[in-house]
Every structure is written in structure tokens, then in C-alpha cells.
Amino acid sequence: MPEGLSADGPPPFVEHDATEPLIGQRLPQKSPTWSNHLRAVFDEHTVKASVTYLVAIALSLSQFSDRHFQGSCYLLAMAVLYFHPARTVGAMVEAMICCIVGLGIGFLIAKGCTAMAMYYEDTQRNELEAHAIAVGTLFITTFFVAFIRARWSRENPAIGTACTLTHFLTFVTITQISSKESLAVLPDNIARITLALLAGTVLSFIGCCVIHPQTASSVIRQDIAKGFNTLRSFFDMLARTFSLISESAPPSAPPTFTGNDENDTNAPLLRSESLETLHSAHEALENLLETHQAMLLRLDTSRFATFFEPTTSLHLHRRRYQKIFRSVERLSQHLAGLQSSITEVDKIITEDADNVALVEFITNMGPSLRQLVIICKQSLALLESLFAAPVPNASDAEVLLPALQNLFERLALAHQDFDESQRRVLVEIYHHVHEDVFLVFFFVFELMEFVKELMRLVSAVEALKREVIERREMGRLKWWWTTVWARNDEPRHARSPIQDRRAERTGRSVPDRRRFSKTLTITGMADIMDDIPVSEPWSHRLWSALASLKDFEARFAFKTAITVTLLSLPAFLDVTQNFFQEYRMHWSLSTFIVVMTPSVGGTNAAGVWRLFGTVAGAGMAVLSSVLFPGSPIGLFCMAALVCVPCMHIFLNTEYPMLGQISLITFTIIIFNDFSGALDPTTGEQYSIFEIAFRRGVSVTVGVVMGMFVSWYIWPFTARKALRLGLSGVIFDIGLLYSRLVGLFDSAKEPTRQDMHEFLEDELELRLSLARLRILLEDTAHEPRLRGPFPTDSYARLIDGCSHILNKLISMRSGMTVNGFARIRADFVTPVQPQRQKMIGTMLLYFYLISGALILRYPLPPQLPDAREARLNLIEAIRSLPVIQPREVGSQKDPAYIYYYAYVMGMDDIVRELEGLGSICIDLFGVMALGGIDDGWRDRWGDGD
Numbered sequence: 001m002p003e004g005l006s007a008d009g010p011p012p013f014v015e016h017d018a019t020e021p022l023i024g025q026r027l028p029q030k031s032p033t034w035s036n037h038l039r040a041v042f043d044e045h046t047v048k049a050s051v052t053y054l055v056a057i058a059l060s061l062s063q064f065s066d067r068h069f070q071g072s073c074y075l076l077a078m079a080v081l082y083f084h085p086a087r088t089v090g091a092m093v094e095a096m097i098c099c100i101v102g103l104g105i106g107f108l109i110a111k112g113c114t115a116m117a118m119y120y121e122d123t124q125r126n127e128l129e130a131h132a133i134a135v136g137t138l139f140i141t142t143f144f145v146a147f148i149r150a151r152w153s154r155e156n157p158a159i160g161t162a163c164t165l166t167h168f169l170t171f172v173t174i175t176q177i178s179s180k181e182s183l184a185v186l187p188d189n190i191a192r193i194t195l196a197l198l199a200g201t202v203l204s205f206i207g208c209c210v211i212h213p214q215t216a217s218s219v220i221r222q223d224i225a226k227g228f229n230t231l232r233s234f235f236d237m238l239a240r241t242f243s244l245i246s247e248s249a250p251p252s253a254p255p256t257f258t259g260n261d262e263n264d265t266n267a268p269l270l271r272s273e274s275l276e277t278l279h280s281a282h283e284a285l286e287n288l289l290e291t292h293q294a295m296l297l298r299l300d301t302s303r304f305a306t307f308f309e310p311t312t313s314l315h316l317h318r319r320r321y322q323k324i325f326r327s328v329e330r331l332s333q334h335l336a337g338l339q340s341s342i343t344e345v346d347k348i349i350t351e352d353a354d355n356v357a358l359v360e361f362i363t364n365m366g367p368s369l370r371q372l373v374i375i376c377k378q379s380l381a382l383l384e385s386l387f388a389a390p391v392p393n394a395s396d397a398e399v400l401l402p403a404l405q406n407l408f409e410r411l412a413l414a415h416q417d418f419d420e421s422q423r424r425v426l427v428e429i430y431h432h433v434h435e436d437v438f439l440v441f442f443f444v445f446e447l448m449e450f451v452k453e454l455m456r457l458v459s460a461v462e463a464l465k466r467e468v469i470e471r472r473e474m475g476r477l478k479w480w481w482t483t484v485w486a487r488n489d490e491p492r493h494a495r496s497p498i499q500d501r502r503a504e505r506t507g508r509s510v511p512d513r514r515r516f517s518k519t520l521t522i523t524g525m526a527d528i529m530d531d532i533p534v535s536e537p538w539s540h541r542l543w544s545a546l547a548s549l550k551d552f553e554a555r556f557a558f559k560t561a562i563t564v565t566l567l568s569l570p571a572f573l574d575v576t577q578n579f580f581q582e583y584r585m586h587w588s589l590s591t592f593i594v595v596m597t598p599s600v601g602g603t604n605a606a607g608v609w610r611l612f613g614t615v616a617g618a619g620m621a622v623l624s625s626v627l628f629p630g631s632p633i634g635l636f637c638m639a640a641l642v643c644v645p646c647m648h649i650f651l652n653t654e655y656p657m658l659g660q661i662s663l664i665t666f667t668i669i670i671f672n673d674f675s676g677a678l679d680p681t682t683g684e685q686y687s688i689f690e691i692a693f694r695r696g697v698s699v700t701v702g703v704v705m706g707m708f709v710s711w712y713i714w715p716f717t718a719r720k721a722l723r724l725g726l727s728g729v730i731f732d733i734g735l736l737y738s739r740l741v742g743l744f745d746s747a748k749e750p751t752r753q754d755m756h757e758f759l760e761d762e763l764e765l766r767l768s769l770a771r772l773r774i775l776l777e778d779t780a781h782e783p784r785l786r787g788p789f790p791t792d793s794y795a796r797l798i799d800g801c802s803h804i805l806n807k808l809i810s811m812r813s814g815m816t817v818n819g820f821a822r823i824r825a826d827f828v829t830p831v832q833p834q835r836q837k838m839i840g841t842m843l844l845y846f847y848l849i850s851g852a853l854i855l856r857y858p859l860p861p862q863l864p865d866a867r868e869a870r871l872n873l874i875e876a877i878r879s880l881p882v883i884q885p886r887e888v889g890s891q892k893d894p895a896y897i898y899y900y901a902y903v904m905g906m907d908d909i910v911r912e913l914e915g916l917g918s919i920c921i922d923l924f925g926v927m928a929l930g931g932i933d934d935g936w937r938d939r940w941g942d943g944d
Contacts, residue, residue: 042644044212045086049647050640052207053663056080056200057639060671061632072192074671079200081663082161085208086651090216090305090312092208095158097308099201102162103194106169109141110190113170117177118187131178131572135565138174142167142564142593147557150598155301164593165197171564171589175571179581216305217314221387223295223302227328228384230292234335235377237284282346285339292332293770299325300767313468316480320464327457330759333809334450336766340806341443344908357429361440364425368418372451375414379407379454383461401469404462408455415451422448441901442810555714556598563596563709564589567701582684583694591702596710601718601781603710607703609657614699616658617665618692624666625673625688635670642666669695718778719789725772726797727853730916732765733804734846737909740812741839744828744899762809769805772798793919800916807909811902827883827899831876838869838906845913849920858925863917866910873903 056077059065065073083095113134120130145163153160173190176182303325306314314321345358382403422444471479567589570576579585595606620642628634642663649659673688686694710716739758743750776798779789828835841864852859877883883900 043648043652045651046644046648048207048211049080049084049086049651050643051211052085052204053077053080053643053647054636054640055207056203057636057667059203061636061674066675069192069196071672071675072189072196073675074667075193075196076200076203077667078664079197080204080207081660081667082164083158083201083204084651085204085211086647087208088214088216088219088302088305089209090307090309091158091302092205093308094156094305095161096201096205098156098158098162099165099198102165103169103198105145106166107190107194109137109166110169110173111187113137113174113177114183114186114190117183121180121183134174134177135568135572138170138568139561139565141170143557143561146560146593146596147553150553150556156304164590167593168590169193171568171586175568175580175586175589178572178577182581215309215312216302217309217312220299220302220306220314223298224324224328225384225388227292227295228380228387230288230295231331231335232377232380232384234285234288234292234338235373235380237281237288282343285342289336289339292335293766296329296332297767297770299328316471316476317464317467320460320467323460324457324464327453327460329763330453331450331457333759333762333766334446334453336802336806337446337809338443338450340803341446341810345440345443358440360429361425364428365418365421368414368421369447372414372418372447375407375410376451376454379411379458382407383457386461386465400465401462404458404465408458408462411451411455411458415448415455418451419448438901438904442807442905446810552598552714552716556716559709559713560593560596563592563705567592567705583697585698585701587695587698588702588705591699592706595703595706598716599718599721599778600710600715601778603706604783605778605781606657607707609655610661610699610703613658613661614665614696617662617667618669618696620662621666621669621673622688622692624670630674632674635674639666639670665695665699717782718775719782722772722775722779722794723853723856725768725775726794726801727850729765729768729772729801730846730853731850732761732768733801733808734843734850736761736765736805736808737846738839738843740808758812762805762812765805766802769798769802790923793923797916797919800912800919804909804912807905807912811905827877827880830880831873834869834873834876838866838873838903841866841869842906842909842913845917849913849916852920852924856924858927859917859921861926863914866913867907870903870906870910877903 056079060069060073060076065076069075079099083092083099085092087095116133117130119125120127145166149160149163153163169190172193173186176186306312306318309315386400426441426444474482567585570580570585591610595603595610597603597606620638624635624638628638646659646663646666650656650663651659653659669688669692672686672691736758743754773795776791776794779791779794782789844864845866848859848863877900
């Protein structure tokens with residue numbers, strides 16, 4: 001059995017390592033050395049991509065490539081830069097499929113347009129008609145490809161790259177059919193371009209699979225292991241931060257500072273240092289939570305790649321892994337609730353160190369609480385080791401499976417002991433000190449929910465290991481055949497929540513409001529709904545189809561297609577045709593497509609880095625040609641010199657486009673100069689300086705046009721998307737609160753399906769807030785003449801929404817307990833008027849803030865008084881006989897105090913809502929009595 005898993009007692013966990021800095025203490029930083037810098041630059045991903053790129057350069061410089069691909073041989077290296085090998089095998093297979101599809105579509109369109117142009121040329125038919133057909137084909141192709149790119153490329157970058165290849169083949173073909181000279185060699189050029197790009201992608205695939213291959217399944221396992229490490233670090237930090245479970249002080253002792261001793265001159269200093277330490281610890285907890293949520297986002301995007309790895313363990317046992325993924329997602333939800341609860345309790349401890357309720361809780365619950373935390377850390381450590389280093393063979397089942405089973409039993413015993421203790425202790429404390437016991441309620445509930453989910457996770461891992469051992473004993477082929485037949489007989493399992501949301505997501509990511517609306521249904525509406533026909537009239541379907549054209553993807557695709565069409569018109573006019581071909585303006589079309597992104601901020605960033613990368617790549621190419629004119633060995637050496645730093649910038653920094661564009665420009669210029677071929681249209685041969693100058697002109701035109709269109713034609717700004725996204729999240733949080741309080745109005749007990757839907761919606765709101773933080777970073781790329789965007793205010797809005805969501809998660813854990821019938825009859829019904837007043841006021845608050853973010857109009861001078869409504873409800877509850885300490889103390893499991901704790905905890909949500917309202921007033925102003933001043937229109941929040 002693994003060390004520390006004996007059933008004789010708790011594991012010998014080390015709470016603090018001497019080499020690890022304490023909270024608030026910084027170790028001396030070592031200055032980075034040259035070896036560290038070199039090790040960071042020459043990492044495995046950079047080396048893999050650089051070696052593959054250099055192989056492509058060597059093949060492009062060879063006589064074989066020059067004979068078969070001629071002037072298109074440089075596309076071998078270009079394809080490596082498009083589909084770089086520094087990715088997982090599953091992602092590379094996916095990229096290969098996207099490449100084949102993109103090249104196939106582009107090849108068919110290019111061949112069709114070329115055949116049409118040659119037919120019109122041979123039959124001497126109307127040339128204007130042929131050009132009109134070509135331009136129309138270009139518009140339709142660009143529209144659909146841009147729509148696909150806008151809809152799916154953010155979640156799957158390989159689709160965006162495949163769309164770029166389709167655009168490339170289309171632009172090169174259609175812009176050259178107007179010239180008789182280029183039309184004669186165009187069919188062969190199309191075949192060479194397609195084969196060169198396909199060969200480069202195959203070479204990238206070989207480099208991915210041969211040079212230190214890494215599967216998507218192994219990356220996911222590592223991410224999950226890091227997630228468990230983050231959770232364990234959270235509990236380590238929790239043990240040092242949360243005074244209730246700190247082992248450094250006796251269980252009956254209050255925290256280390258009191259501030260009540262007048263003779264103690266060091267008391268203010270100790271209090272200040274303790275507050276600073278506590279603040280830094282809370283920041284560390286938040287950082288760990290953000291790290292864990294970032295892991296969930298990576299898991300969301302990388303899980304799809306495992307479908308292209310049919311031989312990996314994760315693909316073979318994907319049903320078992322789906323349960324593990326769901327448990328990891330739910331643990332993150334409870335982690336957020338724990339962080340919120342622990343922060344609130346620590347703040348109260350700093351203000352009232354001698355709190356009787358806290359001291360009694362420490363005295364009575366300290367041992368079982370510490371034991372529970374230690375078991376949780378031990379479980380997370382074992383799970384981390386299992387995913388970081390999987391079991392090599394089936395013989396380890398004699399050790400691993402009993403260890404997991406023993407761990408599950410110990411978790412169950414610790415949870416049962418803690419549950420029985422907290423039920424007894426909390427009632428006793430409530431009997432003594434009344435409402436102060438609510439300080440620890442939500443922490444207790446969240447910790448218990450976390451432990452229960454951890455038990456499910458251990459059970460799911462055990463089931464996975466048993467299935468893996470069964471597969472190894474039966475043989476992969478026999479096990480796979482048996483499993484396929486077994487799956488056909490079993491009912492279909494639902495996909496993971498993240499995959500369902502991915503499939504249903506069409507635009508802004510929000511939870512399903514149809515689920516929320518169940519709490520808002522009018523009585524008797526169910527009977528009416530049965531008479532509504534299932535199918536919609538054709539007019540409604542037509543209206544829905546036309547209304548979808550207003551979506552930003554369709555508008556983005558339309559303005560992209562119109563601009564590409566206008567930029568390509570000079571290729572068909574006799575006046576501008578020579579200029580278009582001489583300066584190779586099809587490069588400007590490709591640049592425009594790459595720069596043009598759905599958001600203004602993304603377009604600005606892409607355009608700037610495109611210009612910088614073009615200048616850097618052109619400079620390196622000119623220098624290489626000057627130093628080694630016409631020398632293949634010299635050019636290869638220069639490529640080896642520049643590719644490593646550029647690949648490092650591309651793969652490992654925050655400026656990937658700078659490294660990628662630099663290498664693309666370098667490759668294009670040196671090979672256009674090295675080939676020495678005459679231009680098929682102009683019949684001239686250009687020097688390296690002329691090629692670099694023409695490349696710079698065409699790229700500049702494409703960047704300027706992309707920025708102009710993005711700014712002034714149906715602009716989709718990150719700051720607008722941020723504001724509207726915040727409005728939607730706040731509204732959805734209000735709906736979540738509505739459904740939460742609606743549990744006590746329903747005649748049915750909450751089911752497991754209800755709890756699953758709560759977890760799913762809470763997780764989606766959590767991911768939506770994470771995406772809003774990304775949009776907040778994109779606003780930095782959208783400069784405004786009136787001044788900088790108020791990022792601090794919007795960051796505080798996102799933080800406030802996160803705190804409200806954390807509190808609602810904690811409340812939901814405490815409210816979804818048994819005894820609902822008694823709560824409705826003896827607790828909810830007597831205070832229904834005050835309760836409805838508070839609920840209505842809270843929902844009005846959510847609605848006003850959400851509407852203010854949409855309208856950007858001044859807020860009224862008086863916002864809803866949710867604090868007074870809450871106090872009125874509390875006064876009404878305090879007069880109820882069922883919650884009197886004597887009555888509660890006589891009951892074995894009083895469910896009333898759970899709802900009472902929920903009402904008391906609403907103070908934190910009210911405070912956060914008041915903070916959100918104050919921020920909106922700062923952004924949009926307030927309506928003046930006796931009239932409205934136009935000065936609010938000059939505020940930063942308006943006109944974004």
C-alpha cells in the first residue's frame with residue numbers, strides 16, 4: 001500500500017516545509033543566469049518546431065523541390081509555420097483533417113474558376129461576363145469561409161488556419177485569371193501550390209509524431225494532476241490562513257492577536273502585520289482559484305483533440321473519464337464557495353478575535369475538522385500522483401485498488417464524523433449565542449459538499465482503474481469488442497456539461513434560461529402549454545432565419561466578403577491590372593483576411609504585430625541575401641539562426657504573431673529571391689530589395705484596410721462585448737437567485753437532477769466571468785480619443801459578480817437539505833410578505849444594474865433599498881417560535897436555521913450589489929432632481 005495510506009491513523013502530512021516561504025515572507029530572488037535563459041529558449045516545443053522548419057527549408061532549397069514545385073517550394077516551410085508541430089498528436093491529426101478539407105475546397109474552387117476563365121478565353125466569349133462570375137465566386141466563397149472562421153475558429157484554431165488556406169488558393173487563382181500570361185500557367189501552379197502545402201503539413205505531422213511526441217490525453221492528465229495540486233495547495237493555504245483549523249495554536253485559543261490589552265504597546269503593530277498577512281493569504285487563495293479555473297478552460301479546449309487519438313487510454317475509457325471531468329468541474333465550484341466563506345470568516349476574526357461562537361466552534365470541532373482537512377489533502381495527493389504517473393502494469397492492482405478503496409472509506413468515515421459533530425455542535429452554539437453561529441455555517445456546508453464530491457471522484461477513479469486492469473487482462477481487441485456491444489445495450493450517457501454547452505453555444509455563452517424560467521412559471525401554465533403545437537409556423541422559421549443574419553458572425557462575413565471583392569477589382573481593370581500584379585496585391589488580400597478578426601481590439605493587435613513582423617522578417621531576409629547571395633548553405637545557416645528565437649516568441653510568449661509573421665515574411669522573401677524566376681505576369685525579375693518593398697506595400701494596404709473596416713463598418717468592440725456580457729451575467733445571476741429561493745415555493749423536494757442543473761449553471765457562469773476577463777484584456781488594444789477605457793471599474797464589476805456567485809454557491813449548499821416541507825409550513829409561510837418584498841427588491845436590483853449596462857443611461861438617485869427589506873425579513877423571522885433557541889435545541893436536526901442562515905448571509909450579497917450600483921453610477925452618472933444634465937454623456941462609460 002502506498003505510503004501514508006495505512007488505516008491505523010492519519011497520514012504523516014508535513015504542514016510546512018522549511019524551504020517553503022511563509023505567508024507574507026519572500027525568499028531572496030536569484031538573478032537569472034545565461035544557462036536559465038538558454039534553457040527557456042531551447043525548450044522541447046521550440047526545438048521540435050525549429051527542427052521541422054529547418055527540414056522544410058532544406059527540402060525547399062534542394063533541386064528535387066525546385067524541379068517539382070518550382071516557385072512554390074517555399075510553401076513547404078509556410079505550411080510548417082501554419083500547422084506547427086509543437087502540438088499534441090490529436091491536435092495535429094485534427095489539423096491535418098482541417099488542412100485536407102481546406103485545401104480540397106480551395107482546390108476545387110480554384111480549378112473551377114480557372115476552367116471557366118479558359119473556356120471563355122478559348123471560345124472568345126464576353127470577358128466582362130467571365131470576370132463578373134469570378135468576382136461573384138470570390139464573394140460567395142469569402143462570405144461562407146469567413147462565417148465559418150468567425151463562428152468556430154476561436155474554439156478551434158485549426159479551422160481558422162484551414163480557412164486561411166482556402167482563402168489563399170482562391171485569391172491566387174481568381175486575381176490572376178484576367179491575365180493571359182498567368183492564365184496559361186495557372187492550372188499547373190494550382191496543383192503545385194496545393195501539393196506543396198499538403199506536403200508541408202505532412203512534414204509537420206511527421207515532426208510532431210517523431211520528435212518527442214505528446215498526446216492530448218497525456219496533456220489532459222497532466223492538467224488534471226496540476227488541478228489536484230492546486231486543490232491541495234489550496235488546502236495547505238487554508239490550514240495556515242483559516243484560524244479555525246490552524247494547528248499552530250491550541251484549539252481553545254483565540255487568534256494570535258487581540259488588540260484589547262492597553263499595556264501592550266506592540267498590539268497595533270501585531271494587528272497591522274496580521275492584517276497584512278491575512279490579506280496576502282486571501283490574495284494567494286484567489287490566485288489559486290484563478291489558476292484552477294484557467295485549467296478548466298484549457299480542459300474545455302483540449303478535450304476535443306482526444307477524439308483523434310483512438311488508441312489512447314483516455315479515448316478508450318472516455319465514459320469513465322467523463323465522470324472524472326464532471327467531478328473536477330464540481331470541485332472547482334465548491335472551491336470557489338470555500339474561498340468566499342473562508343475570507344468572510346477571517347475578516348470577522350480580525351474584527352472580533354474573542355467571538356464566543358468561533359471559540360466554541362474551534363474547541364468542539366477542531367479535531368474532526370483538522371482530520372477532515374488532512375484526509376482531503378491526502379486524497380488529492382494520491383490522485384495527483386496517479387494522474388501525473390499512471391500505473392505501468394496490472395500487477396499494481398494489488399496495491400492501488402485497495403488504497404483507493406481504503407481512502408474512500410476513510411473519507412466516508414471522516415465526513416460522517418464531521419457531519420454528526422457539526423449538527424450537534426452548531427445547534428448547541430446556536431442555543432448559547434444565537435445568531436453568531438451563522439458565521440461558520442456556509443464554510444461547514446461547502447466543506448462537506450467538497451468532501452462528498454471528492455468521494456465521488458475517488459470512486460470514479462477506482463472504477464476507471466478497474467476497467468483499465470480488465471482491458472489489460474482481456475486484451476485490447478477483445479475488450480473493445482465486448483465494450484462496444486455492451487454500450488449498444490446500455491442507455492446512452494449524457495455528454496459532459498462543457499461539451500453540451502459547446503454544442504449548443506451559438507454566440508455569447510450563457511446558461512439555458514429555459515431551465516431558470518421554471519421558477520417563474522405562472523400557476524396553471526402547464527395545462528396551457530400542453531395545447532401549444534410542437535412545430536412552428538413557416539413564417540416564424542423564416543423570421544428566425546432572417547433574424548440570424550443580424551448576428552455578428554454574419555455581419556462580419558458580409559463586410560469581409562465585400563472588402564475582399566473591392567480589393568480584388570483592380571486585378572480585372574486594365575488601368576490597374578499591371579500595378580496589382582507587379583506589387584502582388586494578392587498578398588494584401590491574404591493580409592486583410594489574417595488581420596480581420598471579429599473584434600476591433602483583435603484586429604488592432606493583429607495589424608500592429610503584422611507590421612512589426614513584416615519589418616523584422618524583411619530585414620532578416622535582406623541581410624541573409626546580402627551576406628550569402630544565392631548560396632543555399634548560407635541561407636540555411638541564416639534560417640537556422642533566426643528560426644529558434646522566432647519560434648520561441650511564437651510558441652512561448654505573449655506575442656506569438658510577431659514570431660510567426662517574422663518567419664513567414666523571411667521565408668517568402670528569401671525564396672522569391674533565391675528562385676530567380678521571372679514573374680509570369682510582368683516578365684521581369686526583381687531584386688531582393690524590390691521584393692521586400694513590394695511585400696511591405698501589400699501588407700500595409702491589407703492592414704490599413706482591415707483596421708478601417710473593423711473600426712467603421714459594423715464595429716464589434718471588445719469593450720462593448722464586455723459591457724453586454726457583464727449585463728447578461730448579472731441578469732443570469734439574478735435568475736439563479738430566483739431559482740434558488742424558488743425551491744421553497746415548490747411542492748416537490750429538490751432532486752439530484754436539480755442539483756446537477758445548479759452545478760452546471762454555476763459552472764457556466766464561472767466560465768463566462770473568466771471569458772469576460774479575457775475581453776477586459778482585449779480592451780487595451782482599442783484606444784479611444786476621449787481617453788483610456790475604465791478597466792479598473794469593469795474589473796471591479798467582474799470581481800463583484802464573482803463574489804456574488806461564490807456566495808450563492810455557498811448558500812445553495814446549505815439550503816438544499818432535507819426538511820423542506822416543515823420549512824415551508826412553519827418558517828416560510830408566516831413571513832411570506834416580508835420574504836416576497838426582499839426577493840422582489842433583490843431581483844429589481846439585478847435588473848437595474850443589468851439594464852444600466854445595456855442602456856448606458858444615468859441611474860436614478862435612489863436605488864432599491866435591499867438592506868431594509870432584508871432587515872424587515874430578519875425581524876419577522878426573529879419573532880417566529882420555531883427558531884427560538886429553546887425550540888431549536890430540543891430538535892435533533894432543525895432545518896429552520898439553515899434558511900435563517902441564508903437570510904443572514906444575504907447581507908454580503910446586498911453589500912456587493914450596492915458596490916455594483918455605485919460603480920455604475922460612476923460610469924454612467926445619476927439623474928439630477930429637477931432635470932438631467934448632459935454632462936453624463938462625457939463619462940467614460942458612454943459611447944463605447
